[in-house]
Structures are given as structure tokens and as C-alpha cells.
Amino acid sequence: MIALLRRELLLAARHPADTLAAVLFFLLVTALFPFGVGPSPEALARLAPGALLAAALLAALLPLDRLFGAEAEDGSLDQLLLSGLSGMQITTVKAAGHWLTTGAPLLMATPVAGAMLNLPVEAWGVAVLALGLATLFLSFVGTAGAALTLGARRGGVLLPLLVLPLAIPAIIFGAAGIEAAASGLPARPFLLLLGALVAAALPLAPLAAGAALRTD
Amino acid sequence: MAVVRGERVVFAGLSFRVAPGEALLLTGPNGAGKSTLLRALAGLVPLAEGEMLWAGEDALAEPAEHAARLRYLAHAEALKPSLTVAENLRFWASRWGGDIGAALEAVALAPLAELPARMLSAGQKRRLALARLALAPCALWLLDEPSVGLDTASVARFGDLLARHRAAGGAVLAATHVPLPLPGARELRLEPAA
Numbered sequence: 001m002i003a004l005l006r007r008e009l010l011l012a013a014r015h016p017a018d019t020l021a022a023v024l025f026f027l028l029v030t031a032l033f034p035f036g037v038g039p040s041p042e043a044l045a046r047l048a049p050g051a052l053l054a055a056a057l058l059a060a061l062l063p064l065d066r067l068f069g070a071e072a073e074d075g076s077l078d079q080l081l082l083s084g085l086s087g088m089q090i091t092t093v094k095a096a097g098h099w100l101t102t103g104a105p106l107l108m109a110t111p112v113a114g115a116m117l118n119l120p121v122e123a124w125g126v127a128v129l130a131l132g133l134a135t136l137f138l139s140f141v142g143t144a145g146a147a148l149t150l151g152a153r154r155g156g157v158l159l160p161l162l163v164l165p166l167a168i169p170a171i172i173f174g175a176a177g178i179e180a181a182a183s184g185l186p187a188r189p190f191l192l193l194l195g196a197l198v199a200a201a202l203p204l205a206p207l208a209a210g211a212a213l214r215t216d
Numbered sequence: 217m218a219v220v221r222g223e224r225v226v227f228a229g230l231s232f233r234v235a236p237g238e239a240l241l242l243t244g245p246n247g248a249g250k251s252t253l254l255r256a257l258a259g260l261v262p263l264a265e266g267e268m269l270w271a272g273e274d275a276l277a278e279p280a281e282h283a284a285r286l287r288y289l290a291h292a293e294a295l296k297p298s299l300t301v302a303e304n305l306r307f308w309a310s311r312w313g314g315d316i317g318a319a320l321e322a323v324a325l326a327p328l329a330e331l332p333a334r335m336l337s338a339g340q341k342r343r344l345a346l347a348r349l350a351l352a353p354c355a356l357w358l359l360d361e362p363s364v365g366l367d368t369a370s371v372a373r374f375g376d377l378l379a380r381h382r383a384a385g386g387a388v389l390a391a392t393h394v395p396l397p398l399p400g401a402r403e404l405r406l407e408p409a410a
Contacts, residue, residue: 003310007299014298075292078260079348082283083311214279 001089004080008097018063022102023109026059030113041118048117049178052127053134053171055113060102060135060142061163065156067094067146068213077213087210095143095206103135119182126181126191130174133194137170138163140198140205147209170197217266219249219256226252228265232404234387236355239378239398242391244406250391251291253406254358257389258288286356291364293345297334301325301344304333305351314351322350322377323370339365350377357381359390371397 012019033051037043071077080090110128119127145163149155177190218228227249234240242250255261257268259276268275275282295304305316320326323343328336336344342365349357357378363371375397378388390396 003307007307010303011296011298073292074296075290075294076296078255078258078288078290078292079294079308081260082258082286082288083308084280084284085311086280 001085001093004083004085004090004093005097008093009100012097012101019101019105022059022062023105025062026055026106027109027113027116029055029058030116033117044118045120045182048114048119049123049127049175049182050171051117052110052113052119052131052178053174056103056106056110056131056135057138057164057167057171059106060098060138061160063098063102064142064146064163065149065159067098067143068150069146069155072150081213087213088206089210091143091147091206091209091213095140095209098143099136099139103132103139106135107132119178122184123178123181123187126187127178129191130177130187130194133191133198134167134170134174137194137198137201138167140201141166144205144209144212147212150212170194173197217256217268218264219252219261220264221252221261225264227406230406231266234356234389236385236387237382239382239388239390239401241396241398241401241403242389242406243393243403245408248406248408250406251360254288254290254360254389254391258286258358259283260288285354286358287349287354288358288360289345289349289362290360293341295333295336295341295344298332300330300332301336302329304344305347308348309351312352312354316351319347319350322373323347324373339367339370342366343370346374346377349381353381353384353386355386357386357388357390359388359392361392362390363392363394363396 030051033047034044037047068077071080081087107128110131111124114124114127142159142163145159149158149162152158173190173194177187177194180190181187217230219226230253232240242253244250252261256263259279259282270282270285301320302316305319309316317326317329320329323346325340325343325347328340333341333344346362363374366374378398382388388398390398
């Protein structure tokens, strides 16, 4: 599994534009809010938690439809399924690779995005944590979605329709946590709930994804 | 055994056995189900009917175990264009063991080891896919038109690989339209199902 993860990261390092595209998409979407809402700092700060999470999840969704698509097209997926790794192991690595190459870079851009949305500096730390957990959740649920829609016509459209509704709890708890931190309240309960979501997705999503890959 | 894809019966009523060291050529017109048969034998396509036995026991009872005793060479080379020739083999060497340098030597790609795979010609890509077979010994090779795009010298080297594999007790199943360097191979002709 480590060898497969190393291969994933090496491939991502050879295509830095993919990671950069997700980060830039995240920053651009958050930059659109000040234009749309107008220059009122209070209104922006009110919107900031939800906008940050929605933008981050959409950005993390971008590379998902190529997660298995590229492997299936060049024949690598068949070879991976015959590599002796179980479907669950393969999809766990895929999800982890997706988070490391898409979710984690978004965290570094979070302070910039937070500043554009006038998020109080006190809440930045919680914002990074909440986005980290929410994107981790999306990586795993999204991997299951990508495995399920693999080979479907218009899979690229089907995937967000399948995955985004499942991400609603992550948005609710994440945004509530950031909001609590911004108004000086403890964010811990919300982050714990978010962590519980991740803990549930960590084993279940690869299980579903692995089964979907096998029966393709 | 039989395989059904969608609503269509690809083949049915097929039965054969292959002994260690033996070679079986799958021939037949396009669409006769040669590739599907190989994929079914690899466990990538479910059998609609019949069973596949390995030394008398259900071969697919343990999919990972079955995968470990075979190598499958498909039409698609399964190469990553942005990785170098050697890097393309690294993951597989970590799974199966074997020496990357020796495997590249066997297909005469050693001088190109540090070149990105996207720079390779079609025939060289094919040879790199063949190098995966040369990494480590295993019991069964499933080859789907393995010699497509190879020049005469490469076919001869491929013949050496095949001979070494069979001498070590490995079996070969190869779908092909052209003669392969497999002396003494039996032939199984597939006809398109009506």
C-alpha cells in the first residue's frame, strides 16, 4: 500500500498543474463572494464559514472523476486489481492520495481565502481544521462515488450529484464550528462531530468503492 | 464455462485445461471472445456459468491469491506517460519482487530506463509492458496479442522470455492472430457465439 501511495504522489508531483488548479479554483470562488455580496465587511464575515466550506468541497470535487477514469483508460486499473491488493486497499490509497494532493494544499490557501471573506483571524485555526476534516470526508465519500460512476456515461455529471448531498453534514458541522470560533465560542463539539463523520467514512467508503471496482 | 456481457453471450460451453509449462494459443475471428476469456481467467470478468479450477480447487475462492499467481498482459499497456521507464516498473517490482534492471535488460530497454514513458514508441511501450512479465516468475501468463508492434529482434527476445517461463514450469495462454514463438503450443479456436 505504501508503494502504491508513493506512486500516486509521484504522479501528482509530475502533474503539479492539477493540484494548482484546485487551489486556484478555491481562491477564485471565494473571491467571487465579495463581488457578489458587496463590500460590507459584516455581511462577508457572516457568509465566510459556509462560503469557505462550499468552495473547498467544490474544489476538491474537481479531480475526482479522473481518480479512477485515468487508471481505467490506460489499463492500469485492471493491473492494480490483479496486483494482489484488495479493492478496499486500492481505494483507501486512492482516497488518501486524493486528500494529500488536493485537500491538504487547500488548507495552505485557507488563510488567504479567509482574509478575502473577512473571517476574523481568531477563527483561522479552526477554519483550517474544519476544512481539513471536511475535505478528508469528501475524499473518502468521493472515492466511493468515483468508483460507482466509473464507466457510466456522463459519469462526470453524475458524480457531484451523488457526492454533494452526502457532504451536507460536513458543511453544517464545519461551518457551525468556524462560526463558533469567530464569535468566541468553543468550536470543539462541532469539530468532534466532523471527526465522527470522517471516522465513519474512513472504513465504509473504501468498502463500498472496492466492491464497486470489483463488479465493474 | 460461459461468459455473458450485457445481454450477449460471448462464449459458452467452453472447456479446456492447461498443464504447467504448456502453451495454449487462443485463435478466432475478431469478437470471438478471446480477450474476454483471458479477462475471465484473470478474474476480472465474472463467469456466468461453469467453474475455473486451479489444481483441482476453485481458482477464484481467494481473488488475491489467484491474482498473485498470474500476470495479465492486456491491449492497454498500463503505462504512466509522465513516469520514467524504470519508475513505471517500480510499483510492480515492490509487489512481486524482481530486479527492474534485469527486467529492462530482458526487453533491451535498459539504456532508456531514465526516459519518461511518453517518449517511447509504440513498440517500445509494448516492450515495457512485457518487462512486467520478466520481473518475477509466476505460474500463469495471460497474454492478449502480446507481439503487436514488436520488431523481429524483439519478438525473438520475447521468445526467450517465453521459453524461460515455460522451462520454469509456467503456463501460457495467448490470444493472437499472428504466429508466436511458442514451440509445441496447442490451439484453441473460438467461434463467435450465435
